[in-house]
Structures are given as structure tokens and as C-alpha cells.
Amino acid sequence: MEARKILLVEDDPNFGAILKDYLIINDFDVTLAKNGMEGFEKFKKDIYDLCILDVMMPYKDGYTLAREIREKNQEVPIIFLTAKTLKEDVLKGYKVGADDYLNKPFDSEVLLMKIKAIIQRKASEVKPDNTKFEFEIGKFHLNSKLRFLSFQNEEPVKLSPKECELLKMLALHENDLMPRELALTKIWRDDNYFTSRSxxxxxxxxxxxxKRDENVEILNIHGEGFRLVVKK
Amino acid sequence: MEARKILLVEDDPNFGAILKDYLIINDFDVTLAKNGMEGFEKFKKDIYDLCILDVMMPYKDGYTLAREIREKNQEVPIIFLTAKTLKEDVLKGYKVGADDYLNKPFDSEVLLMKIKAIIQRKASEVKPDNTKFEFEIGKFHLNSKLRFLSFQNEEPVKLSPKECELLKMLALHENDLMPRELALTKIWRDDNYFTSRSxxxxxxxxxxxxKRDENVEILNIHGEGFRLVVKK
DNA sequence: ACGAATGTTAATCTTTGGTTAATGTTTTAA
DNA sequence: TTAAAACATTAACCAAAGATTAACATTCGT
Structure with a gap:
């Protein structure tokens, strides 16, 4: 099998090199970045199976980097490495969408197990077509990468991240039920009274x-979710 | 939304009760088992979204229980709780197919975040939903996912959740007895005078x-239940 | 004929959703 | 670096949808 690609972002050159070698020995294809900036550049240039991010880094910390990565890709697993054990930091990590969290110093074998567990998990997921980013919705055209919605020859409207993801989620289920819960867990990453109201x-x-196109409607299915209806 | 069901297996009654309450406050539906044996019994009797297992338990430890659970179900996420910090134990846990590992004492908020992260991950996995949701009933067409009932070319009627589930239940027993008790326990989740009247x-x-189709009728079978009759 | 079960309607109660605006937070650009 | 703009969340209020309950009528089975 093709070696799994790991993006490792770690500012300590010694530790970075050691960890990289260790992972290479264990048959991973590792790309090492020295800081958040470089990490993001490398992330954009390739497709990775996993990102391992140090939290404490100059210029751009691990959380910020993770957020940027999540904007581009909701799927890729992220593991944080940190010397901190502060609760808020751990919580922050999970909020950003981390898959796991490891305190330094940690055991390399444990890391390896976690990596294997996470990669295997992802492999077993049948993924829907998340790469699609252009949608025709009645007379509208949605580009969810550039986040704009155009209507015929009118000036395109810019959408906020949440607006855009929600519309995309609806479009992926055009004329079918888009469960409330799905949007809440995937977009809001939480499911409670307030996120629901949001x-x-x-x-x-x-x-x-x-409403500029009277053939397009977002219907509510009480207690279940919403349905983007496009009459032909 | 339907509360997520958690199976909590913990032999320390105090700690178990506290954790259970904490999770219930956070909108989970928690079942507590006092040991591995009981845990497995409860696991077999219901479907859970997550299992939280204490490692150190008399008679049947958490690993053994996890292995038994994995035999029945490869999907359900498992989190181990342990006072041990031995590397071998952590590795053993991952080998058995754990999704996460938490050392006692741990922060309850951290546990909550982990639970949410794990459940969200599962939610994002696309599972082929092969439950039947479309029914032909005489000249009617029922879509129980979108909850509408259409009759020939007339405008479809929206059904409320209870209407819809009940009709679906009847349709599943077309021309046969649909016992009162079945609908009450499955749909109303309770069987008493008032739910029966409801x-x-x-x-x-x-x-x-x-009644728009005179060939379709819902007959009562006194003391037994109802029968959806479709004359051909 | 009698009690128990069912049929029916309307009133009441509960949950969920729609909307607007205030408040909080993050990003952007000067 | 800071102020404005953009974005997101929270709060409050009302409307709509759904579910239950109560009351009374009818039917069933023995």
C-alpha cells in the first residue's frame, strides 16, 4: 500500500527531526514544517492523511493553523502535541476540531497507536463527495470554495462561512431531508439549544x-430538519 | 433531537453515579452498569452511541468487556477510563479497538469534549440508510422520511411525526393485524390509558x-389493534 | 343490557420554528 | 495597533405545529 502522508509541524528542530525519523521508520511519508506559516503552505500544496501540530509555535500557533486547515479541509485528522496541560487548551483544541491530543513528553509507541487508530478510522469511513464545491440551485449558482452565490446576471453575493456551509449542506441533499442534527454536528460541531437557534x-x-427565485424554497420538516426544494 | 445513548460501566458506585448525573445533565441518555457482566448484558439489550468502560473491575475487566463488545459490534465507539498510566495498558486498549483513553482523575469537561468529538466523527460517517421509507397504499403514496402522503396528482398532505409513524406501522402490516401494543410501545414508548386514547x-x-380512496380502510379489531385494509 | 373499548371533536398544553435585534467575537484594513 | 466591519451567538417574543386530555357518543362482545 501507498505510504500514508503525515504533515508534521514542530518548531523544535531536534524534536521534530527525531519524531520525523521515528515515523519514517514506521513506514509513514513525513513532511516536516518548522512553523505554522510553512505548515500551512505545505498543507495547501499536497494532500495529507494526518496532521500532527505542535501547539506552541512562534508567529502562528497550532490552533490557528488547525483552524486554517479546517477551513480548507473538514476531513483530515488533526493531532495536537503540547507541553501544556491546561484544561482550556485541551478544550480549545477539541473545539477547533482536533481528533486527539497528546501531552509532551509522550511515549512514541502510544503516538503510533493513536496514529494507526485514527488513520484506520478514516479509512473505514465511506466519504461522500466533499470535493464538490459548485452547485446549481434553480437559477442560482453557488461556489462554496469562493463563497459566493450568483443569480443570473446580477452581481454575486458573498456568503459568510456558516451561510455557505449550510447552503452547501442543503444543496447536497437537494429535494431531500437535510437533518438538523447533521448540520449541527458537521458545521457547528455541537448540538444544543443555542447552536440550534443559531x-x-x-x-x-x-x-x-x-427568495429571488420563486422556484427555490427551504422548507422545514417539523422536528426533523430542512429541505431545499427546487421546482422544475 | 433524540438523546445520545451512553453505556457507562463503572464498578465504583459513587463515581459511577456522579459521572452518570453529569452526563445526564449534558443531555445524554445514560445507562449505568456496575460490572463487566452486567455491562455486557445491557449492551446486548439496546443500541448505544458510545460505551465508557472502566478498566479495573472485578470478574471481568474493561478490556475483556471491550473485546466482547467488539465481537458484536465493530462500530460503536469505546472510551476507557483508568487510574493506570502504564504504557502497556494504553497500548492494549488501543489494540482492543478503543477510540480514546482517559486517565483518572480526569476533567469532566474534557471528557465531554471527547465524547462530542467522537460522536460527531461517527455522525459524519455516511451509513447507507436502507430502512424503507416509501409505501404504496392503494392509490396513496407515503414518504415517511419527508413525511408526506400524496394521492394521485393532488397536492401532497404533510403528516405530523405521530401520524406518519402510525401510518407507516400500519403499512408495514398491510392487510394484517397491527397490534395496539406494538404501536404504543414503539411510537408512544409507553402503554397506558392516555397514550391509548391519544x-x-x-x-x-x-x-x-x-377516505379519499374508498378501497382503503382502517379497521378496528376489538381489543387487539387495527388493520389497514387495501382492496384490490 | 351492561361494561369496556373505540370514535370523534374541541380545548388545552407543549414543543419547535421564525424573526428581529442586541451583544459578543473575530477578521480586516487603515 | 486599533477601529471598523463582518460574522456569530444569544435573547426575547410570537406563531405554528403537534400532542394530549377531557368530554361525550357509539359500538362491541357476552
Whole structure:
């Protein structure tokens, strides 16, 4: 099998080199970046199976980098390395969408197990077409990468990240049920009263945009979710 | 949203009760088992979204339980709780197929974040939903996912969750007895005088919808249940 | 004919969703 | 670096949808 590609971002050159070698010995294809900036550049230039990010780095810390990576890619697993054990930091990491968290010093074998567990998990997931980023919705055209929505020959409207993801999620389920829960867990990464209300606010915003085409409607299915209907 | 079901297996009654309450407060539906044996029994009797297992337990330890659970179910996420910090134990846990590992004492908020991260990961896995949701009932067409009932070329009628589930249950037993008790336990999740009367109200509503096709009827079988009859 | 089960309607209660605006947070650009 | 702009969340209020309950009528089985 093709070696799994790992992006390792670690500012301590010694530790970075050792960890890289260790992973290479264990049959991974490792790219090492010395800081967050470089890490993001390398992330954009290739496709990785896993990112291992140091939290404490000059210029751009691990969280910021993780957030940038998540904007580009919701799927790739992220593991944080940190010397900190502060609760807030761990929580922050999970909020950003981390898959795991490791305190330094850690045992390399444990890291290896975690890596294997995570990569295997991802491999077993059947992924939907997440690469699609252009959608025709009635007379609208949505580009979810550039985050704009155009209507015929009018000036395209810019969408906020949340607006855009929500509309994309609806579009992926065109004319079918898009469960509330799905959007909440995938986009808001949490499912409670407030995130749910927040989502309703975004539904209202989207409806406002979409009403220029009377054949497009976002219907509610009480207690279940929403349905983007496009009449032909 | 339906609360996530968690199976918590912990032999320390105090700690178990506290953790259970904490999780319940955070909107999980928690079942507590006092040992591995009981844990496995409860696991077999229901479907859980997550298992949290204490490692050190008399008679049957967490690893053994995890292995048994994995035999029945390869999917359900497992988190181990342990006072041990021995490397071998952590590795053993991952080998058995754990999703995460937490050392006692741990921070409850951290556990909560881990639970959310894990459940979200599972939610994002696309599972082929092969449950039947479309039914032909005489000249009617029922879509129980989008919850509508259409009749020939007329505008489809929206059904409420209870109406829909009840009609689906009847359709699954077309021309056969659909026992009262079945609907009450599956849909109303309770079987008493009031839920029974409530169900009768819903039967009346469904009859009203269905009378557009004179070949479709919902008959009562006194003391037993109902029968959805479709004459051909 | 009698009690128990069912049919029906309407009133009441509960949950969920729509909307607007205030408040908080992050990003952007000067 | 800081202020403005953009974005996101929270709060409050109201409306809509759904579910239950109560009351009374009818039917069933023995």
C-alpha cells in the first residue's frame, strides 16, 4: 500500500527531526514544517492523511493553523502535541476540531497507536463527495470554495462561512431531508439549544437570499430538519 | 433531537453515579452498569452511541468487556477510563479497538469534549440508510422520511411525526393485524390509558386522510389493534 | 343490557420554528 | 495597533405545529 502522508509541524528542530525519523521508520511519508506559516503552505500544496501540530509555535500557533486547515479541509485528522496541560487548551483544541491530543513528553509507541487508530478510522469511513464545491440551485449558482452565490446576471453575493456551509449542506441533499442534527454536528460541531437557534437564524438569512427565485424554497420538516426544494 | 445513548460501566458506585448525573445533565441518555457482566448484558439489550468502560473491575475487566463488545459490534465507539498510566495498558486498549483513553482523575469537561468529538466523527460517517421509507397504499403514496402522503396528482398532505409513524406501522402490516401494543410501545414508548386514547385520536385523523380512496380502510379489531385494509 | 373499548371533536398544553435585534467575537484594513 | 466591519451567538417574543386530555357518543362482545 501507498505510504500514508503525515504533515508534521514542530518548531523544535531536534524534536521534530527525531519524531520525523521515528515515523519514517514506521513506514509513514513525513513532511516536516518548522512553523505554522510553512505548515500551512505545505498543507495547501499536497494532500495529507494526518496532521500532527505542535501547539506552541512562534508567529502562528497550532490552533490557528488547525483552524486554517479546517477551513480548507473538514476531513483530515488533526493531532495536537503540547507541553501544556491546561484544561482550556485541551478544550480549545477539541473545539477547533482536533481528533486527539497528546501531552509532551509522550511515549512514541502510544503516538503510533493513536496514529494507526485514527488513520484506520478514516479509512473505514465511506466519504461522500466533499470535493464538490459548485452547485446549481434553480437559477442560482453557488461556489462554496469562493463563497459566493450568483443569480443570473446580477452581481454575486458573498456568503459568510456558516451561510455557505449550510447552503452547501442543503444543496447536497437537494429535494431531500437535510437533518438538523447533521448540520449541527458537521458545521457547528455541537448540538444544543443555542447552536440550534443559531442555525435557525442562518436558515432565515438563506431564505432571504433565495427568495429571488420563486422556484427555490427551504422548507422545514417539523422536528426533523430542512429541505431545499427546487421546482422544475 | 433524540438523546445520545451512553453505556457507562463503572464498578465504583459513587463515581459511577456522579459521572452518570453529569452526563445526564449534558443531555445524554445514560445507562449505568456496575460490572463487566452486567455491562455486557445491557449492551446486548439496546443500541448505544458510545460505551465508557472502566478498566479495573472485578470478574471481568474493561478490556475483556471491550473485546466482547467488539465481537458484536465493530462500530460503536469505546472510551476507557483508568487510574493506570502504564504504557502497556494504553497500548492494549488501543489494540482492543478503543477510540480514546482517559486517565483518572480526569476533567469532566474534557471528557465531554471527547465524547462530542467522537460522536460527531461517527455522525459524519455516511451509513447507507436502507430502512424503507416509501409505501404504496392503494392509490396513496407515503414518504415517511419527508413525511408526506400524496394521492394521485393532488397536492401532497404533510403528516405530523405521530401520524406518519402510525401510518407507516400500519403499512408495514398491510392487510394484517397491527397490534395496539406494538404501536404504543414503539411510537408512544409507553402503554397506558392516555397514550391509548391519544392513539385513537390519531387513527381518526388517518381515517380522514385515507377516505379519499374508498378501497382503503382502517379497521378496528376489538381489543387487539387495527388493520389497514387495501382492496384490490 | 351492561361494561369496556373505540370514535370523534374541541380545548388545552407543549414543543419547535421564525424573526428581529442586541451583544459578543473575530477578521480586516487603515 | 486599533477601529471598523463582518460574522456569530444569544435573547426575547410570537406563531405554528403537534400532542394530549377531557368530554361525550357509539359500538362491541357476552
Amino acid at each position: 442555525m435557525d437564524v442562518y436558515i432565515a438569512k438563506l431564505r432571504k437570499y433565495m | 392513539m385513537d385520536v390519531y387513527i381518526a385523523k388517518l381515517r380522514k386522510y385515507m
